[in-house]
Amino acid sequence: MNKLIFLYSLILLSFLQSTSYGTPQFPDYLIYQEDTFAIHCNPLESYFEGKERPEFEFLSTACWRGYIAFWEIIDDKLYLIKLENELGDQLDLSFFPDWSYNDIIHADWVSYSILAPYGKKLNYDYNSYSTVCEYEKEFFFKEGVVLEVKDYDNSKSKRSKYTTQLKLLYQFFDENIDYNNINLAVFDSVSKIKIYVRVTDVSEEGKVKEVEILRGADSLINLEAIRVLKSIPEWDVIYQRGKAIPPNYVYPILFKKQ
16 A cells, blocks of 8 residues: 555544544554554443443543554454554553553454555545445454454445535425425425435445435325435445445435425
């Protein structure tokens, strides 16, 4: 991997990746074969399960957990090599039994996979570690020992103009709703009806296959909303771990009194 390109990708991921908190979170980092990846999980949190969690001082909402952990795979084993705050100050690991300064910790509690995205950002999910990049590595561990490393190519992902330019999407809704399919009596007491929908399945060609009504109205309006969405010429096709995944965006559709 080109180290300069990788460095810029790493800095970008630092600010764009996020957890369920409202502010994008600084990720942990994993060193593997001289490359450093921003990863999509925080393995130290699973160590704290069932234990009293140390009180790390957080300096901003961009790092609610109060630390940034650096991990490295050495001789096919996962180690915690250092802990820092957002300013780069090193934190001690005294919550580990028998720890002494500069010790590294074998992460033998890790028996799951860790995803490491890199390359061009293809799809940004603000609220979780779900941002999709052009390539990914997935490291599979059992008791902190590497079982397998998989490489994924997500480069077939493509974005739709209707999701990247929402003005076009809402214009499409306005121009393609057929009010002949609706019982107009629903507008006797209101001038507009807004429902919320989510596309849950898309073909590899970008055709909408399934739509979920999250907050609907009567059955005819719901059916018309589904029909209109399925008629959109192109939709996002996003790959993660090398496979197409359903989008997770929610959109309002506005029906107006005619």
